[in-house]
Amino acid sequence: MNILVTGANGYIGKELVRQLCAMPAVPGYGAAEAITLCDLAFDDPPADPRVRCIDGSFADAATLAAITSPAPDLVFHLACIASGRAEQEFELGLHVNLEGSLRLLERLRQQGRSPALVFTSSIAVFGAPLPERVDDHTPLAPALSYGAHKYAMEILLADYTRRGFVRARTVRLPGIVPRPPAPNGAWSAFSSTLIRSLAAGEPCTMPVSPQATLWLMSLRCCIANLLHAAELATQPAGEHTAWTLPALRVSVQEIVRAYDARGNGQAGKLVRYAPEPAIEAQFGTQPPLHTPAAEAAGFRHDGNLPALLDHAAPEPP
Numbered sequence: 001m002n003i004l005v006t007g008a009n010g011y012i013g014k015e016l017v018r019q020l021c022a023m024p025a026v027p028g029y030g031a032a033e034a035i036t037l038c039d040l041a042f043d044d045p046p047a048d049p050r051v052r053c054i055d056g057s058f059a060d061a062a063t064l065a066a067i068t069s070p071a072p073d074l075v076f077h078l079a080c081i082a083s084g085r086a087e088q089e090f091e092l093g094l095h096v097n098l099e100g101s102l103r104l105l106e107r108l109r110q111q112g113r114s115p116a117l118v119f120t121s122s123i124a125v126f127g128a129p130l131p132e133r134v135d136d137h138t139p140l141a142p143a144l145s146y147g148a149h150k151y152a153m154e155i156l157l158a159d160y161t162r163r164g165f166v167r168a169r170t171v172r173l174p175g176i177v178p179r180p181p182a183p184n185g186a187w188s189a190f191s192s193t194l195i196r197s198l199a200a201g202e203p204c205t206m207p208v209s210p211q212a213t214l215w216l217m218s219l220r221c222c223i224a225n226l227l228h229a230a231e232l233a234t235q236p237a238g239e240h241t242a243w244t245l246p247a248l249r250v251s252v253q254e255i256v257r258a259y260d261a262r263g264n265g266q267a268g269k270l271v272r273y274a275p276e277p278a279i280e281a282q283f284g285t286q287p288p289l290h291t292p293a294a295e296a297a298g299f300r301h302d303g304n305l306p307a308l309l310d311h312a313a314p315e316p317p
Protein backbone atom coordinates (compact mmCIF):
# COMPACT_ATOMS: atom_id res chain seq x y z
CA MET A 1 0.00 0.00 0.00
CA ASN A 2 1.54 3.29 -1.16
CA ILE A 3 0.74 6.57 0.57
CA LEU A 4 1.39 10.05 -0.79
CA VAL A 5 1.31 13.12 1.45
CA THR A 6 1.60 16.58 -0.12
CA GLY A 7 2.49 19.48 2.16
CA ALA A 8 4.14 16.85 4.35
CA ASN A 9 6.55 19.31 5.96
CA GLY A 10 3.72 21.59 7.12
CA TYR A 11 2.12 21.83 10.53
CA ILE A 12 -0.53 19.15 10.00
CA GLY A 13 1.55 17.13 7.53
CA LYS A 14 4.44 16.54 9.94
CA GLU A 15 2.20 15.16 12.65
CA LEU A 16 0.21 13.05 10.18
CA VAL A 17 3.44 11.55 8.83
CA ARG A 18 4.75 10.94 12.35
CA GLN A 19 1.61 8.98 13.15
CA LEU A 20 1.56 7.11 9.82
CA CYS A 21 5.14 5.97 10.41
CA ALA A 22 4.30 4.83 13.95
CA MET A 23 1.26 2.76 12.89
CA PRO A 24 1.66 -0.94 12.25
CA ALA A 25 -1.32 -0.68 9.90
CA VAL A 26 -3.38 2.19 8.55
CA PRO A 27 -7.01 1.56 9.57
CA GLY A 28 -8.90 0.22 6.55
CA TYR A 29 -5.72 -0.31 4.49
CA GLY A 30 -3.18 -2.46 6.28
CA ALA A 31 0.55 -1.87 6.43
CA ALA A 32 2.09 0.97 4.43
CA GLU A 33 4.88 -0.25 2.16
CA ALA A 34 5.94 3.13 0.78
CA ILE A 35 5.23 6.62 2.11
CA THR A 36 6.07 9.39 -0.36
CA LEU A 37 6.29 12.89 1.04
CA CYS A 38 6.20 16.04 -1.08
CA ASP A 39 6.95 19.56 0.07
CA LEU A 40 9.02 22.50 -1.12
CA ALA A 41 11.69 21.57 1.44
CA PHE A 42 12.10 19.28 4.46
CA ASP A 43 13.67 20.43 7.69
CA ASP A 44 13.49 17.17 9.65
CA PRO A 45 12.69 14.18 7.41
CA PRO A 46 11.55 11.06 9.27
CA ALA A 47 14.14 8.29 9.51
CA ASP A 48 11.85 5.52 8.31
CA PRO A 49 13.06 3.26 5.48
CA ARG A 50 9.60 3.36 3.87
CA VAL A 51 9.68 7.16 3.58
CA ARG A 52 10.83 8.94 0.44
CA CYS A 53 10.99 12.75 0.59
CA ILE A 54 10.68 14.63 -2.68
CA ASP A 55 11.28 18.35 -2.47
CA GLY A 56 9.64 20.43 -5.15
CA SER A 57 6.24 21.74 -6.10
CA PHE A 58 3.59 19.12 -6.69
CA ALA A 59 2.25 21.53 -9.32
CA ASP A 60 5.40 21.06 -11.47
CA ALA A 61 5.24 18.25 -14.04
CA ALA A 62 8.54 16.56 -13.11
CA THR A 63 7.82 16.61 -9.38
CA LEU A 64 4.26 15.43 -9.95
CA ALA A 65 5.52 12.49 -12.01
CA ALA A 66 8.04 11.59 -9.32
CA ILE A 67 5.63 11.73 -6.39
CA THR A 68 3.05 9.59 -8.17
CA SER A 69 5.53 6.82 -9.07
CA PRO A 70 4.73 4.30 -7.72
CA ALA A 71 1.05 5.15 -8.09
CA PRO A 72 -0.44 5.95 -4.68
CA ASP A 73 -3.31 4.00 -3.13
CA LEU A 74 -4.00 6.71 -0.57
CA VAL A 75 -3.29 10.43 -0.96
CA PHE A 76 -3.43 13.09 1.73
CA HIS A 77 -3.47 16.34 -0.23
CA LEU A 78 -2.50 18.98 2.32
CA ALA A 79 -0.19 21.32 0.37
CA CYS A 80 -1.59 24.78 -0.04
CA ILE A 81 -0.97 28.50 -0.02
CA ALA A 82 -2.76 29.72 3.11
CA SER A 83 -5.41 32.40 3.44
CA GLY A 84 -3.41 35.61 3.93
CA ARG A 85 -0.70 34.70 1.43
CA ALA A 86 -3.20 33.61 -1.25
CA GLU A 87 -4.92 36.97 -0.78
CA GLN A 88 -1.65 38.87 -1.18
CA GLU A 89 -0.15 36.72 -3.96
CA PHE A 90 -3.13 35.91 -6.15
CA GLU A 91 -1.27 34.12 -8.95
CA LEU A 92 0.71 31.91 -6.58
CA GLY A 93 -2.47 30.91 -4.70
CA LEU A 94 -4.28 30.11 -7.93
CA HIS A 95 -1.31 28.16 -9.32
CA VAL A 96 -0.84 25.95 -6.24
CA ASN A 97 -4.29 25.66 -4.69
CA LEU A 98 -6.27 25.25 -7.88
CA GLU A 99 -4.15 24.57 -10.98
CA GLY A 100 -1.70 22.36 -9.09
CA SER A 101 -4.45 20.44 -7.34
CA LEU A 102 -6.23 19.89 -10.65
CA ARG A 103 -2.97 18.62 -12.21
CA LEU A 104 -2.64 16.17 -9.33
CA LEU A 105 -6.20 14.98 -9.87
CA GLU A 106 -5.63 14.60 -13.59
CA ARG A 107 -2.47 12.60 -13.00
CA LEU A 108 -4.36 10.29 -10.62
CA ARG A 109 -7.17 9.91 -13.16
CA GLN A 110 -4.71 9.03 -15.92
CA GLN A 111 -3.08 6.41 -13.70
CA GLY A 112 -6.47 4.69 -13.62
CA ARG A 113 -6.24 3.25 -10.12
CA SER A 114 -8.91 5.36 -8.37
CA PRO A 115 -6.92 6.03 -5.20
CA ALA A 116 -8.45 7.22 -1.95
CA LEU A 117 -7.79 10.93 -1.46
CA VAL A 118 -8.26 12.98 1.71
CA PHE A 119 -8.54 16.69 1.00
CA THR A 120 -8.27 19.34 3.69
CA SER A 121 -10.75 22.04 2.85
CA SER A 122 -11.49 24.86 5.26
CA ILE A 123 -14.29 26.67 7.00
CA ALA A 124 -13.16 29.57 4.77
CA VAL A 125 -15.59 28.14 2.18
CA PHE A 126 -18.42 29.72 4.21
CA GLY A 127 -17.08 33.25 3.74
CA ALA A 128 -17.93 36.25 5.88
CA PRO A 129 -20.03 37.57 7.45
CA LEU A 130 -21.36 34.22 8.62
CA PRO A 131 -25.07 33.67 9.26
CA GLU A 132 -26.43 33.32 12.83
CA ARG A 133 -25.69 29.62 12.76
CA VAL A 134 -23.78 27.38 10.39
CA ASP A 135 -24.98 23.88 9.63
CA ASP A 136 -24.87 21.27 6.88
CA HIS A 137 -27.22 23.36 4.72
CA THR A 138 -25.40 26.68 4.95
CA PRO A 139 -24.54 27.91 1.44
CA LEU A 140 -20.86 28.11 0.60
CA ALA A 141 -19.90 31.69 -0.24
CA PRO A 142 -16.13 32.18 0.12
CA ALA A 143 -14.94 35.71 0.80
CA LEU A 144 -11.23 35.03 0.22
CA SER A 145 -9.40 33.59 -2.79
CA TYR A 146 -8.17 30.75 -0.52
CA GLY A 147 -11.78 29.83 0.29
CA ALA A 148 -12.73 30.07 -3.37
CA HIS A 149 -9.89 27.66 -4.30
CA LYS A 150 -11.00 25.21 -1.61
CA TYR A 151 -14.63 25.39 -2.78
CA ALA A 152 -13.63 24.88 -6.42
CA MET A 153 -11.58 21.84 -5.40
CA GLU A 154 -14.49 20.44 -3.40
CA ILE A 155 -16.63 20.59 -6.54
CA LEU A 156 -13.97 18.97 -8.72
CA LEU A 157 -13.22 16.26 -6.16
CA ALA A 158 -16.91 15.40 -5.91
CA ASP A 159 -17.08 15.12 -9.69
CA TYR A 160 -13.89 13.04 -9.98
CA THR A 161 -15.30 10.80 -7.24
CA ARG A 162 -18.67 10.50 -8.99
CA ARG A 163 -16.82 9.46 -12.15
CA GLY A 164 -14.77 6.90 -10.22
CA PHE A 165 -11.42 8.59 -11.02
CA VAL A 166 -10.56 8.99 -7.34
CA ARG A 167 -12.31 8.20 -4.05
CA ALA A 168 -12.10 11.59 -2.40
CA ARG A 169 -13.24 12.47 1.10
CA THR A 170 -13.09 16.17 1.96
CA VAL A 171 -12.99 17.57 5.46
CA ARG A 172 -13.53 21.27 6.17
CA LEU A 173 -11.15 21.98 9.02
CA PRO A 174 -11.72 24.63 11.67
CA GLY A 175 -8.72 26.36 13.29
CA ILE A 176 -6.23 23.66 14.27
CA VAL A 177 -4.26 24.49 17.39
CA PRO A 178 -1.62 25.12 18.48
CA ARG A 179 0.26 25.97 15.30
CA PRO A 180 3.98 26.69 15.93
CA PRO A 181 5.09 30.31 15.57
CA ALA A 182 6.56 29.95 12.05
CA PRO A 183 4.44 32.18 9.83
CA ASN A 184 2.62 30.46 6.94
CA GLY A 185 0.47 33.42 5.99
CA ALA A 186 -2.66 32.14 7.74
CA TRP A 187 -4.63 35.01 9.23
CA SER A 188 -6.29 32.67 11.70
CA ALA A 189 -2.99 31.91 13.48
CA PHE A 190 -3.82 34.16 16.46
CA SER A 191 -5.79 31.39 18.22
CA SER A 192 -2.62 29.29 18.32
CA THR A 193 -0.59 32.28 19.51
CA LEU A 194 -3.06 32.70 22.38
CA ILE A 195 -2.93 29.06 23.46
CA ARG A 196 0.83 28.72 23.10
CA SER A 197 1.52 31.98 24.94
CA LEU A 198 -0.82 31.30 27.86
CA ALA A 199 0.45 27.72 28.22
CA ALA A 200 3.97 29.15 28.47
CA GLY A 201 2.95 32.11 30.70
CA GLU A 202 4.06 34.61 28.05
CA PRO A 203 2.35 37.83 26.89
CA CYS A 204 0.57 38.07 23.53
CA THR A 205 -1.46 40.52 21.48
CA MET A 206 -4.77 39.49 19.95
CA PRO A 207 -5.94 41.00 16.64
CA VAL A 208 -9.51 40.37 17.82
CA SER A 209 -11.62 41.36 20.85
CA PRO A 210 -12.09 39.21 23.99
CA GLN A 211 -15.62 38.36 22.78
CA ALA A 212 -14.33 36.94 19.49
CA THR A 213 -15.66 33.43 18.96
CA LEU A 214 -13.68 30.70 17.26
CA TRP A 215 -14.17 27.15 15.99
CA LEU A 216 -11.20 25.13 17.18
CA MET A 217 -9.82 21.61 17.13
CA SER A 218 -6.55 20.24 18.50
CA LEU A 219 -3.92 18.86 16.12
CA ARG A 220 -4.32 15.45 17.75
CA CYS A 221 -8.06 15.43 17.09
CA CYS A 222 -7.48 16.71 13.53
CA ILE A 223 -5.16 13.80 12.68
CA ALA A 224 -7.68 11.32 14.07
CA ASN A 225 -10.31 12.87 11.79
CA LEU A 226 -8.02 12.75 8.72
CA LEU A 227 -7.35 9.06 9.33
CA HIS A 228 -11.07 8.51 9.77
CA ALA A 229 -11.73 10.24 6.44
CA ALA A 230 -9.19 7.90 4.83
CA GLU A 231 -10.98 4.91 6.33
CA LEU A 232 -14.32 6.18 5.02
CA ALA A 233 -12.83 6.15 1.52
CA THR A 234 -12.60 2.35 1.78
CA GLN A 235 -16.40 2.23 1.96
CA PRO A 236 -18.81 3.18 -0.83
CA ALA A 237 -19.50 6.92 -0.97
CA GLY A 238 -22.76 7.78 0.74
CA GLU A 239 -24.77 10.96 0.55
CA HIS A 240 -21.76 13.05 1.60
CA THR A 241 -18.15 13.05 0.47
CA ALA A 242 -17.42 16.46 2.05
CA TRP A 243 -18.07 17.32 5.67
CA THR A 244 -17.77 20.36 7.88
CA LEU A 245 -16.00 18.84 10.85
CA PRO A 246 -17.42 19.23 14.35
CA ALA A 247 -15.47 21.86 16.29
CA LEU A 248 -15.59 23.46 19.70
CA ARG A 249 -16.90 27.01 19.62
CA VAL A 250 -15.12 29.08 22.23
CA SER A 251 -14.43 32.77 22.82
CA VAL A 252 -11.00 34.26 23.38
CA GLN A 253 -12.22 35.23 26.85
CA GLU A 254 -13.20 31.63 27.66
CA ILE A 255 -9.75 30.41 26.69
CA VAL A 256 -8.13 33.07 28.89
CA ARG A 257 -10.42 32.13 31.81
CA ALA A 258 -9.65 28.44 31.33
CA TYR A 259 -5.94 29.22 31.73
CA ASP A 260 -6.73 31.46 34.72
CA ALA A 261 -8.55 28.52 36.30
CA ARG A 262 -5.53 26.25 35.68
CA GLY A 263 -2.89 28.64 36.96
CA ASN A 264 -2.71 31.50 39.35
CA GLY A 265 -5.20 33.81 37.69
CA GLN A 266 -2.44 35.64 35.77
CA ALA A 267 -3.51 34.68 32.22
CA GLY A 268 -5.83 37.67 31.76
CA LYS A 269 -2.94 40.06 32.45
CA LEU A 270 -0.85 38.53 29.68
CA VAL A 271 -3.27 39.32 26.86
CA ARG A 272 -3.42 42.67 25.08
CA TYR A 273 -6.18 43.35 22.55
CA ALA A 274 -5.63 45.28 19.30
CA PRO A 275 -8.62 44.20 17.18
CA GLU A 276 -8.24 44.40 13.41
CA PRO A 277 -11.73 44.58 11.87
CA ALA A 278 -10.88 42.43 8.82
CA ILE A 279 -9.45 39.60 10.94
CA GLU A 280 -12.27 39.82 13.50
CA ALA A 281 -14.85 39.68 10.69
CA GLN A 282 -13.26 36.69 8.92
CA PHE A 283 -12.03 34.63 11.85
CA GLY A 284 -13.44 36.05 15.09
CA THR A 285 -17.22 35.99 14.67
CA GLN A 286 -17.91 32.30 14.33
CA PRO A 287 -21.53 31.49 15.27
CA PRO A 288 -22.95 28.24 16.70
CA LEU A 289 -21.90 25.33 14.47
CA HIS A 290 -24.05 22.25 13.84
CA THR A 291 -22.46 19.31 12.02
CA PRO A 292 -24.82 16.32 12.22
CA ALA A 293 -23.61 14.85 8.90
CA ALA A 294 -20.01 14.68 10.09
CA GLU A 295 -21.01 13.34 13.49
CA ALA A 296 -23.13 10.63 11.86
CA ALA A 297 -20.11 9.73 9.73
CA GLY A 298 -18.01 9.30 12.88
CA PHE A 299 -16.00 12.54 12.95
CA ARG A 300 -15.43 14.08 16.40
CA HIS A 301 -14.33 17.31 18.11
CA ASP A 302 -12.17 17.43 21.24
CA GLY A 303 -15.14 17.10 23.63
CA ASN A 304 -14.76 20.26 25.73
CA LEU A 305 -12.39 23.20 26.21
CA PRO A 306 -10.29 21.66 29.04
CA ALA A 307 -9.81 18.52 26.90
CA LEU A 308 -8.86 20.63 23.87
CA LEU A 309 -6.28 22.53 25.95
CA ASP A 310 -4.93 19.23 27.29
CA HIS A 311 -4.66 17.84 23.75
CA ALA A 312 -2.99 21.08 22.62
CA ALA A 313 -0.46 21.11 25.47
CA PRO A 314 3.15 20.52 24.43
CA GLU A 315 4.32 16.91 24.79
CA PRO A 316 6.62 16.45 27.79
CA PRO A 317 10.26 16.23 26.62
Ligand SMILES: NC(=O)c1ccc[n+]([C@@H]2O[C@H](COP(=O)([O-])OP(=O)(O)OC[C@H]3O[C@@H](n4cnc5c(N)ncnc54)[C@H](O)[C@@H]3O)[C@@H](O)[C@H]2O)c1
Binding pocket: 006, 007, 008, 009, 010, 011, 012, 013, 038, 039, 040, 041, 056, 057, 058, 059, 077, 078, 079, 080, 081, 082, 096, 100, 120, 121, 122, 123, 172, 173, 174, 175, 176, 177, 179, 184
Ligand atom coordinates in the same frame (compact mmCIF):
# COMPACT_ATOMS: atom_id res chain seq x y z
N1 LIG B 1 -4.02 24.59 10.20
C1 LIG B 1 -5.29 24.97 10.13
O1 LIG B 1 -5.83 25.56 11.08
C2 LIG B 1 -6.12 24.67 8.90
C3 LIG B 1 -7.46 25.07 8.87
C4 LIG B 1 -8.20 24.83 7.73
C5 LIG B 1 -7.64 24.12 6.67
N2 LIG B 1 -6.34 23.74 6.74
C6 LIG B 1 -5.77 23.04 5.59
O2 LIG B 1 -4.98 21.95 6.01
C7 LIG B 1 -3.87 21.77 5.12
C8 LIG B 1 -2.57 21.76 5.91
O3 LIG B 1 -2.51 22.95 6.66
P1 LIG B 1 -1.25 23.32 7.53
O4 LIG B 1 -1.75 24.12 8.67
O5 LIG B 1 -0.40 22.15 7.78
O6 LIG B 1 -0.52 24.30 6.51
P2 LIG B 1 1.05 24.61 6.37
O7 LIG B 1 1.15 25.91 5.66
O8 LIG B 1 1.73 24.45 7.68
O9 LIG B 1 1.52 23.43 5.44
C9 LIG B 1 1.31 23.44 4.05
C10 LIG B 1 2.56 22.90 3.41
O10 LIG B 1 2.35 22.90 2.01
C11 LIG B 1 3.61 23.18 1.44
N3 LIG B 1 3.43 23.65 0.07
C12 LIG B 1 2.97 24.86 -0.35
N4 LIG B 1 3.01 24.92 -1.67
C13 LIG B 1 3.50 23.73 -2.10
C14 LIG B 1 3.77 23.19 -3.37
N5 LIG B 1 3.55 23.90 -4.49
N6 LIG B 1 4.26 21.93 -3.45
C15 LIG B 1 4.51 21.20 -2.33
N7 LIG B 1 4.27 21.67 -1.09
C16 LIG B 1 3.77 22.93 -0.99
C17 LIG B 1 4.22 24.23 2.33
O11 LIG B 1 5.63 24.31 2.15
C18 LIG B 1 3.81 23.73 3.70
O12 LIG B 1 4.82 22.92 4.28
C19 LIG B 1 -3.95 22.90 4.12
O13 LIG B 1 -4.57 22.41 2.95
C20 LIG B 1 -4.84 23.93 4.78
O14 LIG B 1 -5.56 24.69 3.85
C21 LIG B 1 -5.56 24.00 7.82
